[in-house]
Each structure stands twice: as structure tokens, then as C-alpha cells.
Amino acid sequence: MHRLILMRHAEAEARAPQGGGDIDRPLSARGRAEAAAMGRALAARGFKPDLALVSEATRTQQTWQQVRDTFGPVETQIIEHLYDADARTLRTEVEINEDTGGCVLVLAHNPGIHQLAVDYLVESAASVSVLEKFSGGFPTASCAIFSVDAAGRPSFEGWLTPSAL
Template sequence: MHRLILMRHAKAERGSPSGRDKDRPLAARGRDDAARVGKALATRGLKPDRALVSGAARTRQTWDIVHDSLGDVEVAIIDDLYEADPDILRARIEAEMDSAGCLILIGHNPGIHQLAVELLMEGAAAPSVLERLSSGFPTGMAAIFSVDAAERYALEGLIRPDDAEAAA
């Protein structure tokens, strides 16, 4: 794998008809945000070979919208990515190291944010780079990492929904 994209699901409704958090759908703003981020990824030429997506409704819907901009991508819906901690996310990523040149993982906070910070710290990122993620990992944001031969991660960029069109 030479590139990893970590993305948090887009903005979701506060509740779901079932009352279960896992069933919360995207809000209208979330659908718009996911479309903007998907277009920004495509414009940058960041087309994943494989997508790992949490089984929650909001992550699946985020992927469906992002996918519209990226074309054919192999996808795996994985229930244990729902509210997964960084260790579970990392294990799933490591299992894909040899099967995807570019991998996107769409999940939830706090796991996505914690994993992004851990990857940067392990790669000895500059304090200014770490500071870019210190404010959190808002809904719909994507962090793009390059991965070197020693499996060290370096931040290539962040795409936030609000500035996705400018980033594209």
C-alpha cells in the first residue's frame, strides 16, 4: 500500500426511526459534504483500490456518495469498524497492506482521529503537522497519508467538507 485515506462519516441526523445510533442516516448537509469530499478526492487523482466501511448507516451512505465520484472500487462493509478503537482500525489496515495500492477507511470518531494522530506521531511528524489535527476530526473530513516502504505514514493533506472545493 502506498496511500491511506482515513475518512470520518459525514454529518448524520441526531436520531433514527429505530432509535439505534448505528441506524442514524446522513443529514442533508452530510450528503452535500460527502459529495464535495468525493469530488475533491477524484480531482486530486486519489482513487482507492479498496474501501473498508463501517456497517453503520451513516458510513455506508457516506461511502455510497463518495463512491459516485470515484468509480469502481472494491468495498467491504465491516461491522466491527463501528465505533472501533485505533487498534482495531490499524489491524484492518495492516491486513490490507499487500492487497491495495490505495485504501480508504470510512469510520467514526474517536477512533479515526486517534489513529490519525498515532500515525503522525509514529512517523515523527513535525509539531506543525500534528497541530493541524489537534482541533479534532470533524464529520466528513478525509486525511490522506502516503505510506513508505517501511510502512511509515506521512500526511499529504486534509480535505474538510467546508473547503473541499478549494482543495480540489
């Protein structure tokens, strides 16, 4: 893997359809627009994933559908244990798949996705100004982009948020 994209799902409805739980919450209209815009922004910057690791939640799968429409076919794995996963679980999944594709996208939830991004930033000795960007959280449909060296060490490459597009 030479690039890693950590993405949080787009904005979801506050409630699931009747009879559903949190895992069943669909994207809001704003969320669908955010996800599509983020897909276009990633593509415009040449960040096309070879592999997408996606939580089984409805909102993450719908986010990926919107993003994937920009890229065309991408190998996709829907992974049950990425739903509400902590940073350690997400990191393990990245490590398991680090030799699978040149660019890997992980699409999951807060707080895990945010914490993993911060962990990578701290480990790579990112500047204070970069760390401050992440101090306010990890907004919906945002992406933290890392280049990964031959030893598997990520270093910060970019931060895309819907409000900055």
C-alpha cells in the first residue's frame, strides 16, 4: 500500500426506519450530496482506491455507493466488525490488507476513525498545525489521507472536509 484514506461516513438521518437500530440509519439528503462531492474531490486529486474496507452500517455502505460512483469498479469488502470499531480494530484491518492494494480506503465511524487518524499523525511526528486541524473532530464525509512508505509508516498527505470543498 502506498496510500491510505481514512473516511468517516456522510451525514445520516437521526433515526433509523421504524424497527431499525443505529446500524440501519440511512444517509440524509445532505449526506448523499456530501459523499458524492467527496468522491469527486478524491478523484480530482488522483486518490482512487484499489480496495475499500467498509463498515456494514447502512450509512457507510450508502456513503461508499456515492463515492464509488466517481471511480467505477473498486474491490470492496463490507466488514461487520468495522461498525463502531475502535482505532485498534481499524488499524488491525489496515495492517491485514496493507499488501492488497496500492491505495486502501477505510470507511467507518467516529470516534474510531478520528482516533486512528490522530494516532497516525502522532506516530509520524506531524506538525502542531496539522494536529490542530484534527482537534475539532472528524466531520462527516471527511477524509484523512496518508502516504505510506516502504516500511508501512504513514505520513500525513491531506485533509478533505465537505465544508472546504
